[in-house]
Amino acid sequence: MRAPTNGPDVAAGDVLLAVENVSLSFGGVRAVSDVSFDIRKGEIRAIIGPNGAGKTSMLNVINGFYHPQEGRITFKGQTRPKMRPYEAADGGIARTFQNVALFRGMTALDNIMAGRSLKMNKSFFWQLLRYGPAMQEEVEHRARVEEIIDFLKIQEIRRIPVGRLPYGLQKRVELGRALAMEPELLLLDEPMAGMNLEEKEDMSRFILDVNDHYGTTIALIEHDMGVVMDLSDRVVVLDHGEKIADGTPDEIKSNQAVIDAYLGVAH
C-alpha cells in the first residue's frame, strides 16, 4: 500500500501543524526542550524515543493539555498561545491514550457515540426529550458511528460494555471514538502497547486504512520499531526532551545519534 521508502515526496503536502522551539518543564524537570518539527497534511508521522524522552508530553502539548513555557504551535495556520483541550478537539485534533481511557461501564456503541458529542448542535432540552430534531440528529450521528463500527469490524461487540472486552478490542473502540470526531489530526499514544502480534497487525492495518480512507493525518508514538518503520512516512526522534533526528524511516535507521540513544554509548 504505502511505500515508506519512496522518499520525502510521498509526504509532500502543506504543513498542518508546526511545533517551533517548544520547551516544557515541570518544576526543575525539563520534559521537552527547544523542539521543532512539523506534521504535513495526509502523512503518518511517528514520534519515537527511549523511555522518558518526552514523547507523551509532546502529544499533550499538541492537543493543548499542557501549555509550553516557551515556543509556539501553529495548527492550520493559526498560532495560539494557549489552546485548551476542548478547543483542540473542536479544531479537529483527536487522540487515544497510552492507557485506554474509555467509559468502562458504557457499551462500545455509546463510547463511540460520545465521540460525536462535539458535533451535536441541538439543545440539551431537545436531547433530553429525544424527540423531533434531536432524534433526527441522533439518527444521523448514529449512521456515522455505524460506518466507523463497520470500518473497524467491531459489529459483534456493539452492545457489550467495554470493561468486559479484551484489551486489543478496547484499543480499537478507543480508536473508533477518536475517529467519530472526524479529526484532521489524529494523535495515537502507543496504539500497539501490550498487544500480541496478530492484534498489532490488525491495528497497523486499521491505521493505514484510516489514513488512506479518511485521509486523516496521523501522529503516533510507538515503541515497536518494526511497526514504526513500516507505517510512517517521517519519523522524529526525541531523547531526554531534545530532538536528535528527523527524517524518513531509512534515514532514521542509519542515523548514528539515534542508534546511540537506543543502544547506549560507551563512556
Next chain:
Amino acid sequence: MATNAAAQADTFPKLLIRNAELFGSRPAMRHKDLGIWQTWTWREQLEIVRAYAVGLHRLGLKRGETIAIVGANRPKLYWSVMAAQMIGAIPVPVYADAVAEELAFVLSHAEVRFAAVEDQEQVDKIMSVMERLPKLEQMVYDERRGLRDYDHSHLRAIDEVIADGRKALADDPAVGKWLDTEIAVGQGSDPSIILYTSGTTGQSKGVVLTGERSIAAAADTVAFDHLNENDVSLAYLPLAWVGDHYLNYAQGLVAGFCIACPENTDTAMADLREIGPTFYFAPPRTLELLLTRVMIRMEDAGFLKRKMFHFFIGVARKYGERILNKQPVPFTGRLLYAIGDVLVYGPLKNVLGFSRVRTAYTAGEAIGPDLFAFYRSIGLNLKQLYGQTEAFLYLTAQPDGQIHSDTVGPPCPHVDLRIAENGEVQFKSPGMFTGYFHDEAKTQEALTSDGYVKTGDAGFFDEKTGHLKIIDRAKDVGKLTDGTLFPPKYIENKLKFFPNIREAVAYGDGRDYVAVMLNIDLTAVGSWAERNKVVYASYQELAGHSQVYDMIEKHVAEVNRDLAKDKVMAGAQIKRFLILHKELDADDGELTRTQKVRRGFIAERYAPLITALYDGSTEADIATEVTFEDGRKGVIKARVKIRDMKTKPAAGAMEQAA
C-alpha cells in the same frame, strides 16, 4: 402451491422469475448492514440479478465457464451465484476460511476464469497464488475497503458490474431480449453448480449438480416440511457447503422464502435473535457450543435462578419430548411444563433465537442423545437428517412426531436407499450428482455397477421403527484385540457432552484398551478457573494444570460408569487419557472445514503421544508445527501428562488391571 409451480421451472433463474411474479413484493433477501436490516423483495432481487448477469457477460463470462465464489454469506455473493446461473455459467463456491493452498487447488481444478469475492482478504489470498491460476482473468469484489490502491485492470467492484449491466439494459432493449433467450436456453440438465467436498477423506472433489435434479430434491423436502413463502432462514452456514446451498439457496428459491444474511460471522448469534428464523439448521457442534454457553451462564447465575433452571430442565427432560411428540402425559406433568415454559424454556428459546422455529435440523455427525433430548425437551422441533453432497444433501429425514435420537429417519420421498452386503448405505435420489468435475475415475469409484452411489457410511434399518441408523464411517468402527466392539464416535460423543470437553479423539482399534486425547473448552474451563482461583497464562498451561486434570478425570470416570452399564460397551471403557496442549484446528489439518475430527491424521501427527498412551509412561514430549491464519508456521512444544483410569467391572465383563 409453490411446489407445483416449481415442477415447471427446471433451472434456478427460471424459478427466480417465477418468484418475482408470485411473491413480487415479499422479502427475498435480508442483510444487516451498518446495524440496520436491509431488505430486497423478489422483484428487486430479479432486477439486480438481471443487471448483474448482463454486467458479468459484458466482462466476458460465457456459458459453460466456471466462476469461483469466495466469501461469507452476503447478498452479493448469492446474487453472484444467481447471475452466473442466469447466463449459463457454473458457480463454484469455495470456503471463505480456506488457506491459500486449498483455494489454489479448487480454483485451478475448476478452471475458473472469474472469481466473485467478499473483500480485500480474499483478493490478497487469490493474488498470492496467482501464478498457479493462469486461467483466472477477472475478480469482482463486494467490499471496497483497502482495495483502492490496487491495480484495477483485472479487479472490479460488484456494484460497478451491476451498474454497468443496468445501464446496458436501459440503453438497449435488445440486451434484455438477449438475456431472456439466455435464460430460456438454459436446460435443467446443465450443470448448475460445482460443490467441492470438504475433504474428510483426502483431497476434495468437485461434485457437479444440475438445476433440474437440485430443484426436484428441494421440492420434495419443501413439501415434506411444509415450507412456504412466509418462512425465514438465517444463512450463516458456509456458502460453499452443500447444506447452505440446499437449505437456504435451493429451498429458498423453491419455496420462495426469505434468506437473512448476518452482519458478519461473529454476530450470527445476535442476528439469529433479531431475525427469529422459522427454519433452522445447526450442526451438532454448534448446538453443543450453545448448550455449553447456556450451562456456563447458569453456573454464574444467582442461587434462585440456578435452582429454578435446573428444576424445570428436569421437568422438561421428563415430559418435554413426550409433549412434543403428542404422546399422553399426566396432567401434573403438563401443568409443570406449562409453568416451566413461561419461566424457563420460553425465555431460553428467545435468547437462543429459537422462539419462532417450526422446523430445525441437525446433521453432519452423530449427535449425543442427551444433547438432542435437551433441545427437544425445551420444545424445539429438532430433527435429524442424513445426507451428503453427492445426493444434494437429503437422503433420510425424520418426519414430525417420529423422532428418535439414535436414528436419522426413513428415506425421503423418491429416495431409493439400500444397505449393501458389507453394511454400506447406498442410494439413488432425485438430487444425485452427475459426476465429479474432471475426475471420471473417482466418479466410477463412487458408483456401483447398477448406478447406486456409495456413501461410505455403515448403517442398518432399525427393525422397530424402519428408520435408518448410521453407526459410523464404515471404515472407522473397529475392534479391540480381545474382540470388543470399538465405535470411536460413540465414546467421543459421550465425553463431549461435558461442557469442559471441547473435542475428544478415541483410539482402540487393534489395541489392548481404549485411550483418548482430549481438548478442554477454553470458555468453560476458563470460567471454572476464574471461579476456583486457578491462575494460568495460556491455553497450554491451563490444559496441563493438575486441577484441570482432576476435574476431567471425574468426567472420564462418569463416562466409564455409563459405558459399564451396557454389556457390549463395558470392555470399551477408557483406560488412559491425556489433555492436548493445543486446540485441534482446521488450519493444521486436524479438523475438516466442517469441523470433523480427522482421527488418522491426528494419530500420525501426535504419534509420540499415542505411543506413550499405550506403553505405560506417565508423560510424553511433543513438538507440533502450527499454521497461523496468514499461512506462517510455528512450532509448539509441550510435555503432556497422561492419567490412568480405574475401570468398572461390569456385568460379566472382566477387566485387566489398569
